[in-house]
Amino acid sequence: MLETIKTNKCFDGSTKTFEHESKVTKTKMKFSAFLPKEETSFETCIIWLSGLTCNEDNFITKAGAQQFLKDTKTMIVCPDTSPRGLDLPGEHDAFNFGSGAGFYLTATTEGYKDHYKMDQYITDELISILKDNFGIKKFSIMGHSMGGHGAITLGLKNPDLFVSVSAFSPVVNPSATPWGKEALTGYLGSNTEDWKAYDSTELLNSGLKRADTLLIDQGLNDEFLESELLTKNLETAAEKASQPIKVNYREGYDHSYFYISTFIKEHIDFHLRALT
């Protein structure tokens, strides 16, 4: 049962927040969405995955995306970034692990393995909900930072489910970064072999690839570029794997939604071309 908990008319359509019981996470889950022209049935959908500390609100409130979808039959949907309402050991202690930091993976560690399955939540349950409730037939996926990591890993592992994949400021090699190592240890344990299934660079190195071009956007004044994002590692792996990739580096831009809002139209247009 999908419950509408908030509706705001916006650009002739509606921005809504939905809530439902999740069989995958065994919690309630929320997502926000923009429904052009206040229609109830659509053909295509872009899924946006948010970054660390975010929930279903950040993108739909700050990115200014609605205006670029208002004349289309394409919804945009923004799920929350983790299960909520639990109180697992350490779940609320760090910004890069636990609540608000699901990392779009299936956890195997005690406590977390029962709820933290954000990859399955997106690719199975959310997709089904969107097909059943809105008639969606085709999906694209994009995201920011941890959500960029989510978009690329899910896109590489599910090439037929998503017709196009893009990311802003993605975490592309979490096995090699401070945020990533902490989170992956917390969710998967210390065997680094287990981390590779959730690392875009390692997935490309392992032979996974897509026929279409990955679109990546990266600010050159991003405070996390050198320590946490490591865009060049993805570029190198993509080149070795002959994975088509387009990386747009943006002089002076940082990691914020002010940056995302500046270039979101390019990404939406990219996905609309693939979807329609």
Add this chain to the structure above:
Amino acid sequence: MLETIKTNKCFDGSTKTFEHESKVTKTKMKFSAFLPKEETSFETCIIWLSGLTCNEDNFITKAGAQQFLKDTKTMIVCPDTSPRGLDLPGEHDAFNFGSGAGFYLTATTEGYKDHYKMDQYITDELISILKDNFGIKKFSIMGHSMGGHGAITLGLKNPDLFVSVSAFSPVVNPSATPWGKEALTGYLGSNTEDWKAYDSTELLNSGLKRADTLLIDQGLNDEFLESELLTKNLETAAEKASQPIKVNYREGYDHSYFYISTFIKEHIDFHLRALT
């Protein structure tokens, strides 16, 4: 001394937050701004006044205004809605009085009269800062809800200071509404004669008017329209006073920034035509 405390590149310009010591409020005050093309000198400026509970962040984060100013020489500036860092009696107890709720007036009640002078802060101190630091020569003013009240009252009382005035969902007759009566009593005491200087409808009734057209935007699904906003009272007073006014009622739209983001371009274009 104007201190820059935050800068984010955005639409080829920069979104910034500034802080300064205010002689008027005797506190530090903050404002956000968008500076097109990262210039340091401009010709014209739109001042945005926010509503209850807001600070300098809400508009610049949520309205999507930057894209419509990026090719201009016009700044937009968004001051905070009250002094901060004080702890006056009752200052933090209600959403419609005290911190986050300055109502753009000069208080006369004990404690508040020493700090709560948001009208003087805007029309004297902020204007001077903007002239001195950015070379601004012409100003327009607009706002939302309590900030719409601020824009219209300051615009009516300072016809030469602001070349154009507009408002979204303005509080136009606070002497007659629950939020307004509480706030005006708290700031000015219970003599309702003293309230008239801070009530757009009463100012028009008293003979103040502008030669140019007031532009008003009002959602018809606004949950506060009938109880707190009373748009029709302003229309009636404007008609009696021969004040040119254009009210755009918007079917289905509410009081939120999703609504504001939908129509902000029309207001920015209105002010740009007056400013340039």
